[in-house]
Amino acid sequence: MELRKWTLEDKKELAEICNAVDRRYLSDRLPNPYTEASAVWWLNMVKEKEGKTGIFRKILVDNRIIGNISVEQKEDVYRRDGEIGYFLLPERYSQGIMTEAVGQICETAFQELDIIRITGLVYAPNIASRRVLEKNGFVLEGLMKNAVTKNGDTYNLCIYGKGKE
Numbered sequence: 001m002e003l004r005k006w007t008l009e010d011k012k013e014l015a016e017i018c019n020a021v022d023r024r025y026l027s028d029r030l031p032n033p034y035t036e037a038s039a040v041w042w043l044n045m046v047k048e049k050e051g052k053t054g055i056f057r058k059i060l061v062d063n064r065i066i067g068n069i070s071v072e073q074k075e076d077v078y079r080r081d082g083e084i085g086y087f088l089l090p091e092r093y094s095q096g097i098m099t100e101a102v103g104q105i106c107e108t109a110f111q112e113l114d115i116i117r118i119t120g121l122v123y124a125p126n127i128a129s130r131r132v133l134e135k136n137g138f139v140l141e142g143l144m145k146n147a148v149t150k151n152g153d154t155y156n157l158c159i160y161g162k163g164k165e
Ligand SMILES: CC(C)(COP(=O)(O)OP(=O)(O)OC[C@H]1O[C@@H](n2cnc3c(N)ncnc32)[C@H](O)[C@@H]1OP(=O)(O)O)[C@@H](O)C(=O)NCCC(=O)NCCS
Pocket: 022, 023, 025, 026, 086, 087, 088, 089, 092, 093, 094, 095, 096, 097, 098, 099, 100, 121, 122, 123, 126, 127, 128, 129, 131, 132
């Protein structure tokens, strides 16, 4: 597993993985279908923010892009907090890939961004994602009851946090 910076040349592969991802526990803001135009818009946003207010990485195995992970710095009074987000192609699940990716990006984010904590917001039934955060030292700090409605189901939202060491 390797993390690398996104480039504008990745637009086709980005669109492919975004269309293959399991959206059950992801925000509806992720365009569906995910077109190449969506990819170009996102990659330009990443280019703008990379290293300043965010760390954005593609996840590679055998030189193929299989996932995405980021830490984005929040704004206003929340500016010393970064929010982590990630997804992987389903055929690569349960090999420890995201656990390793989260460990690496947290280290980079704490080094490069002016943040003192990283927040992970996970829908309560997303056990795999909760495990990934817990294995990386994130602590369940709170629960927002019935905060998420997705595909007609309503879930609690778990608030995970990890402080800068
Ligand atoms: C969440 C996600 C990133 C996990 O990636 P991954 O590489 O499979 O995760 P890892 O293999 O590193 O670790 C998964 C852990 O969850 C456990 N797990 C997976 N599915 C589980 C389930 N249904 N019930 C209980 N535990 C489960 C695994 O056993 C492992 O824990 P362990 O090491 O203690 O055995 C991946 O499932 C994904 O991309 N999901 C869709 C997008 C998404 O939900 N993103 C996160 C939004 S907050």
